[in-house]
Amino acid sequence: MKLLGSYTSPYVRKISVILLEKGIAFDLINAAPWANDATVAAANPLGKVPVLMTPLGENYFDSPIIAQYLELTYPQTALLPKDPLAALRVRQLEALADGVMDAAMAIVRECRRSPEGQNAAVLFCQREKIRRGLDALERYAGEGRRLNTPSLNLADIAVACAVGAINFQRIMPNWCVDRPVLVALVERLFARESFARTAPPSAAALYSDEL
Ligand SMILES: N[C@@H](CCC(=O)N[C@@H](CS)C(=O)NCC(=O)O)C(=O)O
Known part of the structure; x- marks a missing residue:
């Protein structure tokens, strides 16, 4: 593979x-x-x-x-429940986390333009997607039914990768304020070997063409 x-x-x-x-x-x-x-x-x-x-x-x-x-x-x-509808509900949160990643990547691309070329409305709109997305994920993590359940699932992984990108790209440094359940969830996940082995390479990549 x-x-x-x-x-x-x-x-x-x-x-x-x-x-x-x-x-x-x-x-x-x-x-x-x-x-x-x-x-x-x-x-x-x-x-x-x-x-x-x-x-x-x-x-x-x-x-x-x-x-x-x-x-x-x-x-x-297994990273999804056996029941198809329960699996779809987890995948809905995977899609939400992926959407947060999309918004984060859009911000990174916009910020690579010269300051005069950056569109403030685009940046605001993408930041709002992240803010609303993380607020929803905080609620789901608090419920502990589709996310933050006793066994690791696909939504947990996608959420931690989205938050990892926000941290790595320094997009919203204060995202953790008022989102304590999400903070605890991602800190627990970042301690796993799978996350430690896949951490983004270095801050130097922030300024490279890689995304
Ligand atoms: N929906 C895709 C998004 C993948 C994506 O946008 N990858 C970025 C890298 S972070 C990319 O390859 N961008 C190149 C491009 O958009 O041309 C997925 O979940 O795999």
Whole structure:
């Protein structure tokens, strides 16, 4: 199993954590979608990472599809409930966390423009998505039914990767104020080996073309 991307990308980190938690051996093939690197476009016509390359020669892309593929083919260490509706509810929170990542990445891209070229309305709109998303996740984490349950699930992983990206990119330093349950959840997850092994490489990447 090969995974295309880098840990600077929260979507790549999400898939790597799933692979590690399920005990699936894989090689990370370092590839940056924004660089002049044909590898990504050859594997995914959309030119985005992550791409999972299976031993059968199939390529899977878009992290929710990859997560679903891994759940179907490696059901041991289940990350979704068996009941389809209960599983969908967890995947709804995966989508919410992925949306927070999308907003975080949009902010990073906007902030790479010169200060005069940055659109304040775009930045505000994306920050609001993150604020509302994290508020909703705090409520779900407090309920402990789909997120922050006794056993690790796909939503937990996606949420911690989204928060990891917000921290790494220093997008909303005060996000943790008034969100104590979410703070406790991600701190517990960041202590797991799967998260420690997939931490974004270095602050230097903040200023590189990698995302
Ligand atoms: N919905 C996709 C998003 C993946 C994504 O946007 N990846 C970024 C890296 S963080 C990328 O490859 N961007 C390149 C581009 O948009 O052209 C997923 O969940 O995998």
